[in-house]
Amino acid sequence: MNAKKTTQQAPECKEQLIAIKDTMILLSGKWKIQIIGWLLLYGKVRFMDMLRGIEGIAAKMLSKELQELEQNQILARTVMPTKPVTVEYELTEHGKTLSGVIEAVSAWGITHRKFLFKKER
């Protein structure tokens, strides 16, 4: 995983770095990863549940982020024929393949918290 550079030439662009860029284009922003984490934890979720549950998100943002994730086939939107119409969102099979990313991000957050705690004492 190491390749020292002594010249001033830029190293060739590794596929992994391109893949990182591609992924981050889809997941950038303050809310997308949180939304996906929610769907991984809770399965099918209604719009208002997310709006109330994801602290601080505004309806406009939630709506926009859900649309973008749907366009990228990360999640699916289903309108239910209930009394007041409800809409359910859930991860697609492809969306579920993000679980590795979400879990890694989540695990590191906990690692980082411990790191900060160790330091301050």
Place this chain on the structure above:
Amino acid sequence: MNAKKTTQQAPECKEQLIAIKDTMILLSGKWKIQIIGWLLLYGKVRFMDMLRGIEGIAAKMLSKELQELEQNQILARTVMPTKPVTVEYELTEHGKTLSGVIEAVSAWGITHRKFLFKKER
């Protein structure tokens, strides 16, 4: 990993979701994850190497992102006593614990590319 909601109450806030939020605060932006990916691949890297190698980044951005990552103890900055001063950046031990995240992000980018490819034919 599933907890259906039928009530209108928001589900309690899971630790994992907080951890996701914490992590994304540190890694948000267009460049940070790419920079960390670079340092994981190449070890010690000089400022100008990154500036030339990370496609599209401007000096101001690189400088700012490196400062933020240093403040969060993800990487370390070392001024080398060379002819024209050079500065080396490398991940700290703590920064290296991000490898799981970076690898997951990178791997998913490749998964996603395959998914798109399968669909279009």
Place this chain on the structure above:
DNA sequence: CAACTTAGTTTCATAAAGGAAACCAGTTTC
């Protein structure tokens, strides 16, 4: 001394992200 290198910083400007609040449409309950 002029020109070039490294490693930035500063300035000026634009683009993208995010948010609060009001509004809309359909349905239901009081």
Place this chain on the structure above:
DNA sequence: GAAACTGGTTTCCTTTATGAAACTAAGTTG
């Protein structure tokens, strides 16, 4: 019918993020 609920959309506004280009500072080379 008034009020409430679901799931949004629209408007207006503020904050961040990002960028290109010029500029600084110290040392090096021709």
